[in-house]
Amino acid sequence: MNKESILKKPAVQALLSSLACIVLGLFAGFIVLTFIDARGAASALFDIIRNFFRYPSAPVALKYFGNTIVKTAPLLMCSLSILFAYKVGLFNIGVAGQYAFGTGLALFAALHWQLPWIVCILLACVGASLLGAISGFLKSYCNVNEVISGIMLNWLSLYTTNMMLTVVKETTSPYTKNIVNVNHSALLPNIGLDKLFNNNQYVTVAIPLAIVLSILVWFVLEKTKFGYELKATGFNKHAAKYCGMKEKRNTILTLIIAGALAGLGAAMFYLTGYEQWQCTQSSVPGMGFNGIAAAFLGGLHPIGAIFSSLFIQHITEGGAYVDKTLYCSQISDLISSIIIYLCGFVLFMKLALNKWLAKRDEAGSSKDAAGTGKGGRS
């Protein structure tokens, strides 16, 4: 086969357009950096991309790589939540609130009720899916746009979480108590993975679990009748209804599953003890919004999301290394939001690529025809 057929494959096109988004996003980030201060722009961008590779000793770099993937797991769960709902035609912007509420329940169960980790995870999962259910119910029975109800629920769950976790916070700081000191049974098991990352105790079962779940999401969406029904509802809910599918039930179920994924992500991160919740937090956690970036950058494919989440988390962590006297760490937020913006153009890029390919094919075939014509004569 020749080169053209590779470019026509949807997977290759998705990959190409994601790479184009990344390159353009980084370039736009570079321009912004240059505007702020031209002296350090190149090295700052390099710092962001380099992240933990900056450490010359391999074991140290490995440990920091461990930190990056510890934070990638919840990001991956958030992006799975987004893309699962998006495949069914719903935009689950409530993922940030579901994540916050999941955190609240998981930490409250772990610190206040002293429950083991498996119960904490389940609680977070159920609580967050309840939020999804509210959005779904409002969407299908009251005609409320899920984006607006999602945003309202985001703020409601942020305030609720802050209130709940104030009960279990340190007396001298706004942060919650460290699980390590309070309840060892609530920490996620390492199952030996910490050894792989130079004894990074935060690397837990959460990471393989997140990967398994993304494969599961792919399987459900692509290989089961249930997933097919959900997608059919997303394409055209009236058609789905007349085919005998329960379109209202499907909408609610989708958001329940999306919520559960986000809640799981929250528990899978906060039960490692890597970070404590700040009870005076005045904005919803950015993890949910970065999840949107990761979902679209991954071409809305569960397996693609694994890599895109890793990339987004990588540059977010890398943002912490830029020279603070020149730039601020929000520069990586800026880059990831530019990437989301560019993801809006993916459809257009694919269209343009296909048009160009068709044109080239046409030109090629007419040239071939001319060639064979000549050959025939000689």
Added chain:
Amino acid sequence: MTLLLQYTLIYASVLILVALGGCFSEHSGVINLGLEGIMVMGAMGGALAMKYLTGAPSVVIILATIAASALVGLVYSLLLAVACINFKADQTIIGTALNMLGTAAATVIIKAINTSANPDDVSSVVQYIDAKKSFIVSFGRFDFNWFMLVTLLLLIAAYILLYKTRFGLRLMACGEHPQAADSVGINVYKMRYAGVMISGVLGGLGGIVYITAGVSEWKFENGVVGFGFLALAVMIFGQWKPTRIALAALLFGLFRALSNVYSGIGILSMLNIPSTVYNMLPYMISLLVLALTSKNSRAPKAEGIPYDKGAR
């Protein structure tokens, strides 16, 4: 009580401005979910104008601040217009991206300005407290804010523009049935650009009113805490009609104002409800109101659908 009235009016002004912005954009057929980001950018423009003009006569400060925030909002809204009208991008994604980009970009810019002035200053705060006084005229205990008057004038202007002019009726036609509008010679793309740009101007203005409404300085990394979306709820509750939007905004403004002043009202402070509950009130009420009123909502028919000349 005067304090409650004052805060209600100022928050209602924010909601009226931004909801009218959303209203113009949606009547032209484009859902503007990026209002939150537009607000942040407009607020940044206005705040910087106030910072650099501190000490100038009041009239200059007022006019320059309004012009700066409207202009920055307008330019920023073009990002939405280009993507959604010319490139037919998904309006939800672009709107969300603009919200994130607005907060991130404003934080980066403000921090860069602060650190370049003073290397130790890594805050995302603009000093505009002195200039803010130009906007306020005190009548006894009531602080009248010029923005309230501006909002009232713009509300009247919006009503006339939308219902009494050729432009407004054409704009609404583009949101209801763009093909029909096109068939009688209206340029749908231009109209949609106009709708989005008006929403940029109004959203930007709403942003500066919002951040100057409170007492303290505003940290840009906080964004505008969901006010853009509250405004969209107000717009839906107001059924995309300016007069109803104004009434809805007053109701929502009241609930938002309660969280600022509840401790000064005897009965409410005696109830001893935690302040978080008051912070949650506007969001709770809007969810409730949306659940009860959205069933029969009359949204512009063609909103959210990119216009394609060739489509049937």
